[in-house]
Amino acid sequence: MEIELKKFGTTLISRQAGTEAFRAFQPTLQEVEKDENLEINFDGVLTFSPSWGDEFLSPLLEQFGDRLILKTSDNLSVQATLKTLTEVNKKPFKIED
């Protein structure tokens, strides 16, 4: 399953907004099959921050592990946020083209 993050907004910054997005995402998450990958696409996102990302991506990484795949992004804030979250989680994200 591929998720387009821009559907949650293009300026993804606050912790509260990240929490709300994660809650809203729960019903969709139930539809992911046990051996299915969950792909996150950052296309169209303008600004991404560790606060939002920590509320949304960190729990997904915990739950899906290697089945969580982040699509490569050339957005600087996405790249910098993933670096920070990797240090916080002490666990790398799987990033693919």
Place this chain on the structure above:
Amino acid sequence: MEEKLLTITQAAEKLGVSVDTLRRWDNSGKLVAIKKDGGVHRFYREKDLEIFSSDIIQIAHDWAKDDFDLPSSFYCSNSAVFQARLTKLESLLMDQPDLAVLFSVIVAITGEIGNNSFDHNLGKWPDTPGIFFGYDINKRQIVLADRGLGVLTTLRQVRPTLQNHTEALDVAFNEILSGRAPEKRGNGLKFVREVTTTQPIELFFQSGDAEVRIKDPEKEFRLTRGQEILRGCFAVIKF
């Protein structure tokens, strides 16, 4: 870690005014110099000059120090107002051709600093809630300030052994804090340091009497203890 003082000649060069002008300003009280041990030579703190050189910086700093009614254009009483204004800043920055790539990290670090103020002080504001949020696109600067509890007080909830403001800022900017539930937030300033040390963005951040500077071209993380104490936080981002 005492802050280096600038001579009057260095200060004049930095501000782009004459030495005589600085002497006049000192005599009139407009920009007061420091005199060491009752001596006659005038010295200046770098931060005092930075504050003096820009109005929004001055207003934010004055408000962080002494409460007064802020102009509504700078005041964000709650996080929703801040998010809306930050989105406006984002579109203004995107319109600048030279910021087509950099805008996203400028907005992200501004968001982390501003949201930190709300996240750490919600329901605990000592007096005026909310933050100062001002920017000047032409001068390439963004200023944020709050009258909250400050980094030391909030970090002590998870690090009770913290002794002073400089230790608190050292931890806030340099150490990854994990397992902080229910105080889950707390790694935003590490992100701010990572971005400002790797991108053409400068930072001044003060809480208590601790001051962080990350400046071009050396991009070193400089943490010093100043002479003035601000209870909350005060930040200047230049790009």
